[in-house]
Amino acid sequence: MFLRMLTGAISRQKARALTIALAMALGASLATSMLNVMLDVGDKVNQELKAYGANLTVVPRSASIMGDLYGDAGGNRKAEKFLAEDELPKLKTIFWAFNIVDYTPYLDVTASVTGPKGTFDAPVSGVWFDRRFDAPTGEAVETGVIRMKSWWRLEGDWPAEDASQCVVGANLASKLGVVVGDTLNAAAKKSETVTASGIFHSGGDEDDALFAPLAVAQRIAGKPGLVSRIEVSALTTPENELARRAAQNPNSLSRHEWDTWYCTAYISSIAYQIEEVVTGARAKPVLSVAEGEGAILRKTQLLMLLLTVLCLACSALAISNLVTASVMERGAEIGLLEAVGASRFDVSALILAEALVTTLTGGAVGYFAGRVFAQIIGRSVFGSPINSNALVPPLVAVLVTAVTIAGSLPAIRLLMSMKPAETLRG
Amino acid sequence: MDILKLANVSKIYGSVKALYEANMSVAGGEWLAIMGPSGSGKTTMMNIIGCMDRPTSGSVLLDGTDVSGLSAPELTHIRRDKIGLIFQQFHLISYLTAVENVMVAQYYHSMTDEGEALRALARVGLEDRAGHLPRQLSGGEQQRVCIARALINYPKLILADEPTGNLDETNEGIVIDIFRRLHGEGSSIIVVTHDPEVAEVTDRTVFLEHGRIAKTVSNR
Numbered sequence: 001m002f003l004r005m006l007t008g009a010i011s012r013q014k015a016r017a018l019t020i021a022l023a024m025a026l027g028a029s030l031a032t033s034m035l036n037v038m039l040d041v042g043d044k045v046n047q048e049l050k051a052y053g054a055n056l057t058v059v060p061r062s063a064s065i066m067g068d069l070y071g072d073a074g075g076n077r078k079a080e081k082f083l084a085e086d087e088l089p090k091l092k093t094i095f096w097a098f099n100i101v102d103y104t105p106y107l108d109v110t111a112s113v114t115g116p117k118g119t120f121d122a123p124v125s126g127v128w129f130d131r132r133f134d135a136p137t138g139e140a141v142e143t144g145v146i147r148m149k150s151w152w153r154l155e156g157d158w159p160a161e162d163a164s165q166c167v168v169g170a171n172l173a174s175k176l177g178v179v180v181g182d183t184l185n186a187a188a189k190k191s192e193t194v195t196a197s198g199i200f201h202s203g204g205d206e207d208d209a210l211f212a213p214l215a216v217a218q219r220i221a222g223k224p225g226l227v228s229r230i231e232v233s234a235l236t237t238p239e240n241e242l243a244r245r246a247a248q249n250p251n252s253l254s255r256h257e258w259d260t261w262y263c264t265a266y267i268s269s270i271a272y273q274i275e276e277v278v279t280g281a282r283a284k285p286v287l288s289v290a291e292g293e294g295a296i297l298r299k300t301q302l303l304m305l306l307l308t309v310l311c312l313a314c315s316a317l318a319i320s321n322l323v324t325a326s327v328m329e330r331g332a333e334i335g336l337l338e339a340v341g342a343s344r345f346d347v348s349a350l351i352l353a354e355a356l357v358t359t360l361t362g363g364a365v366g367y368f369a370g371r372v373f374a375q376i377i378g379r380s381v382f383g384s385p386i387n388s389n390a391l392v393p394p395l396v397a398v399l400v401t402a403v404t405i406a407g408s409l410p411a412i413r414l415l416m417s418m419k420p421a422e423t424l425r426g
Numbered sequence: 427m428d429i430l431k432l433a434n435v436s437k438i439y440g441s442v443k444a445l446y447e448a449n450m451s452v453a454g455g456e457w458l459a460i461m462g463p464s465g466s467g468k469t470t471m472m473n474i475i476g477c478m479d480r481p482t483s484g485s486v487l488l489d490g491t492d493v494s495g496l497s498a499p500e501l502t503h504i505r506r507d508k509i510g511l512i513f514q515q516f517h518l519i520s521y522l523t524a525v526e527n528v529m530v531a532q533y534y535h536s537m538t539d540e541g542e543a544l545r546a547l548a549r550v551g552l553e554d555r556a557g558h559l560p561r562q563l564s565g566g567e568q569q570r571v572c573i574a575r576a577l578i579n580y581p582k583l584i585l586a587d588e589p590t591g592n593l594d595e596t597n598e599g600i601v602i603d604i605f606r607r608l609h610g611e612g613s614s615i616i617v618v619t620h621d622p623e624v625a626e627v628t629d630r631t632v633f634l635e636h637g638r639i640a641k642t643v644s645n646r
């Protein structure tokens with residue numbers, strides 16, 4: 001009977017029900033798109049933060065060893081600068097050596113790579129995959145890309161440390177038509193045939209690149225003993241005022257402050273110590289960039305949250321108006337229900353159920369519209385599709401219910417104050 | 427035993443004494459008419475008896491319970507169990523069929539029983555119109571649906587406020603015949619009317635004037 005009354009009442013007031021559903025659909029669609037964008041963009045930035053699992057990059061300072069000194073003619077390229085491979089173990093000699101969890105050198109070179117589908121120019125990075133050595137301090141070190149890029153998905157195997165093997169990024173692999181086990185030719189200064197021991201999915205730009213053992217890349221590039229940069233991941237203490245001042249200029253600190261800073265695992269003091277041991281090196285914290293992005297993201301999310309809340313509040317207002325109008329219009333019907341024995345609670349339940357059925361229907365429509373909006377926002381603002389988060393539908397359902405109940409409260413208050421004796425006179 | 431006993435019942439709206447110091451008893455099985463000019467307090471009195479409203483002062487004994495000081499939920503309870511209401515404006519729910527309108531009263535009383543609702547419609551001669559919506563029924567037929575709805579839960583007291591006020595003579599006759607039959611079966615009925623012919627067929631007529639009971643006349 002309740003159902004019959006529900007459907008009867010809703011179908012009788014089609015126009016109003018439609019307006020209520022529409023008001024809710026609008027609110028729900030915005031909430032859906034905002035939530036999807038918020039949750040997904042949060043994930044994306046987290047991925048990026050992880051991608052910066054390296055929190056320091058060490059690059060050559062301007063006055064570092066010139067490539068030319070090692071016989072590189074250079075041509076019309078600018079003089080490239082490099083770090084020396086034999087200095088790499090020194091990173092494990094600094095004060096905070098134990099905080100340096102992992103690191104790997106990179107020798108970056110653009111090579112013509114030939115695969116089954118043809119020849120393409122592609123970035124080739126020479127790295128350590130799984131390097132084992134004893135540090136000058138006697139510590140046994142095991143480090144490399146395998147540990148640092150733990151979230152990469154690999155088909156096949158990682159290359160053996162000094163073998164003529166490589167792993168190919170997923171995008172590049174499909175461009176070249178390479179499958180695991182194929183042989184490729186990579187040529188820059190010199191040409192070398194390498195076996196693709198694996199294909200990896202990084203989710204980032206690396207998917208367009210080829211990763212080979214450092215020695216292989218050095219041969220191809222004709223740069224023995226040289227590296228372009230070092231990625232370091234270090235455990236650090238959160239930055240504070242002192243660390244920020246030191247990062248600007250370590251010489252501005254007092255003797256005592258300097259000691260405190262040097263002996264704390266701030267990213268800036270670790271960077272400073274790396275620069276002390278590696279000739280011509282400049283160590284740059286990467287996290288600060290990511291942190292800046294994180295701050296902007298948090299602000300953006302706050303803004304989106306605010307917008308969603310405002311929008312839902314508007315929906316609640318619209319619903320409140322419409323439900324109240326409906327209750328006023330149906331005074332006689334409500335009085336009659338009370339006359340035949342319905343309590344105020346019964347009548348409120350009926351009104352609320354009517355509103356909920358209507359708004360949940362509208363909310364469902366809004367949800368799907370919101371997913372479309374999220375895609376549009378994703379494409380136009382973030383340049384990537386937005387994944388629909390499984391958390392969003394229940395969240396939207398809860399929001400719709402809450403908004404409906406909040407919106408129906410004034411109507412229910414009105415209903416409580418109505419006297420059946422008076423409504424039936426009308 | 428009296429089904430209803432009003433003692434010094436007043437309903438005062440600011441300076442308007444809608445009902446003033448009313449004293450009246452209705453015996454079980456009695457059929458009572460209330461007459462009086464417009465604004466004399468007939469509907470006010472019916473609302474108080476029907477537990478739709480509370481008196482400003484005085485006591486209302488309904489089937490042995492004093493309802494004058496009860497809370498709204500308590501009044502709802504008593505109304506649901508003891509009262510059957512019939513209105514001049516019918517007050518049918520427009521989007522429900524005749525039988526569904528009867529079943530609404532069952533639903534809020536206890537549980538719906540379509541067979542019983544159909545039998546109630548049959549008692550007022552509407553078994554073949556059970557599936558019609560109110561707008562598909564004539565005024566007289568609508569009022570008969572209201573009577574079926576008022577009877578469905580076997581109320582102790584049937585209250586009808588100008589049930590024939592919107593009906594033509596033929597339909598008035600049909601409705602009065604139904605009341606007569608209910609009276610014959612032992613129901614207690616109070617009917618408000620402007621029509622002396624209607625009042626005449628009842629047991630007793632109470633005349634209201636300016637909120638006061640002016641006189642009571644036995645029709646037997």
Ligand SMILES: Nc1ncnc2c1ncn2[C@@H]1O[C@H](COP(=O)(O)OP(=O)(O)OP(=O)(O)O)[C@@H](O)[C@H]1O
Pocket residue numbers: 422439442443444462463464465466467468469470471
């Ligand atoms: N809620 C109210 N507030 C103020 N005055 C009221 C209210 N309800 C009724 N009255 C007044 O109480 C008096 C009695 O009204 P009531 O409706 O009982 O008259 P009635 O006898 O039923 O009249 P009618 O025959 O026209 O239906 C009237 O003067 C009316 O204006």
Ligand SMILES: [Mg+2]
Pocket residue numbers: 468469470587
């Ligand atoms: Mg009246």
